[in-house]
Amino acid sequence: MPNTRTDAQATRRITGLRLGALLLAGALVSACGAASSGSEDGPVTLTIDLFGSFGYQEAGLYEKYEQLNPGITIKQTDTEDEQDYWKSLQTRLVGGGGLADIQAIEVGRITSVTQRQADKFEDLTQYGAGELEGEFTEAKWAAATTSDGEVLGLGTDIGPQAMCYRSDLLEKAGLPTDRKQLAEAWSTWDDYLTLGEEYTANAPDDSAWIDSVGSLYAVMIGQEEQRYYNESGNLIYEDNPAVETAWDTAAEAAQSGLSAKLDQWSPQWNQAFAAGSFATLPCPAWMLGYIKGQAGDAGEGKWDIAALPGGAGNWGGSYLAVPAAAEHKDEAYDLIQWLTAPEQQAELFRKQGNFPSATGAIETITDATDPYFNDAPIGQIFGDAAKETPVQVLGIHDKSISDQIINGLSEVERKGTPPDEAWSNAMKGVDNVLG
Structure with missing residues (x-):
């Protein structure tokens, strides 16, 4: 269809991003077929640089694409920590070298x-x-759309x-294991800490309730509409009650020895x-594939999934973009289009747990x-959560502010730093990030 984006849609990049009710919108659209078969100059090796666990390789999607497109070879690099990935990407964007075809x-x-x-990435339109x-x-x-209608990912x-x-x-430890019973037992975050x-x-030796209080903060703040910016693009993190509540709860968990x-x-x-080493883990859908990769075959059947305390929320989600300095831009776009098409997103969810953004x-x-x-009925659990997720307001430094606050909680x-002192240190870190 032609690109008929309204002005309101184009300027929604800072204002609330409704990840809940909008999931019901849109019609079923079939994926476009793979379109690349190398280039006129011969075989092409496409490079794709990721962070965390996107699951493409594990789900066999690269292999499938290469079979559909003789002459195309896909080479992936992966950095586990997104903060490290982002720092490296910024350095390469400034220098213009060392960039993958897809970032x-x-x-x-x-x-x-x-x-x-915007000038560092291709307008995919x-x-x-x-x-x-x-x-x-x-x-x-x-x-991913700029104010003048460019689509960057x-x-x-x-x-x-x-x-x-x-x-x-x-x-x-003598606690319930049924997912419905647990959801009722920890319906609020206070209940969750009490259960912890x-x-x-009564826990087995060397086993804590949660992996880290940073993950507790991240999952709680993901339930909020406004976090670090308001809908006008103004910073509100220092005075936002939602940030204060998530900080206080995470700090209480740390001081209670639950982590x-x-x-x-x-x-x-x-x-x-x-x-x-831990019994519970705040778990956005994309975490399922990571758990499988780290816990291995021995973990199968030991892990389960229940609804989140305190209601639905969103943590993470990503885009694939083509840098302006990419070597194989046409072929890179063809691969991005194929990987993000409905058929591939559905297959990836069933195999790895990454919840689709394609309607x-x-x-x-x-x-x-x-x-x-x-x-576990992952389609129902994460589908219900996606429908109920509130609007999330995103800003320029959203991720960096969150990282500094989590550093303070660490x-x-x-x-054993007192929470007030740690908060002050976190705010200094934020000030440094914001310049």
Whole structure:
């Protein structure tokens, strides 16, 4: 279809991004077929640079694409920690060298890209992306669109949240293991901490209630409409009651000894999945594939999933973009279009848990279950969470502010720093980021 975006849609990049009700919108649109077969100059090696766990390789999508497109070889690089990835990407964007044909962008960074780095990335409407607008939720599309209508990335997934847990560890501590019973038992975050104290008193040796208080903060703040910016684009993080509540709850968990004190994405955190070092893990949909990769075959059937305390929320979600300095731009766009098409997004969710941003895919995965997680109805759990997720207001420094606050909580958790002092340190870190 032609690109008929309204002015209101085009300017929605800072204002609220409705990831809930809009998931019901849109019609089922079939994916475009793969279109590349190398180039006139011969075979092409496409490079794609990611962070965390996108799951494409694990789900066999690269191999499938290469079979459909003789002459195309895909080479992936991956950085586990998004902060490290983003710093490296910024350095390469400034220098113009060392960039992959495809670069991933985390949702907390996308406003920075659309407002400050549009010249560093290809406008995908030049390659026909305008015809894809109806395939994505309106919010996902709008977030990657500049004020003058350039589309700088295609959406991969969104991050509706639940709580993953080790049913075997909970059983040993005498706690409920049924996902519906647990959802009722921890319906609020206060309930969740109370249950955590009971677990800690009866837990197996060397097992904590939660991996880190940073993840607790991240999942709580993901339930809020306004976090660090308001709808006018003004900073509100210092006085926002939602930020204060999430900070206080996470700090209380640290002081109560409920945390395993593990930095997410660290080698120690990775090893802890198999060791049973924590019983619960705030769990956006994309975390399912990561758990499988770290816990391995031995973890199958031990993990389960329940609804999140305090209601629905979103944590994460990403985009695939083509840098202006990419070597194979046409072929890169063809691969992005294929990977983000409804068929591939649905397949990725069923195999890895990454919840689709393509409306056509969302409609096809409501019945999905996952045998690794004790046959949990992942389509229903994450689908319900996605529908109920509130508007989220994103700003230029959204991710960086969150990172600094989590660093402050790590001081409380690791060093025993008083929460007030740690908050002051976090604010200094934010000031440095904002310049």
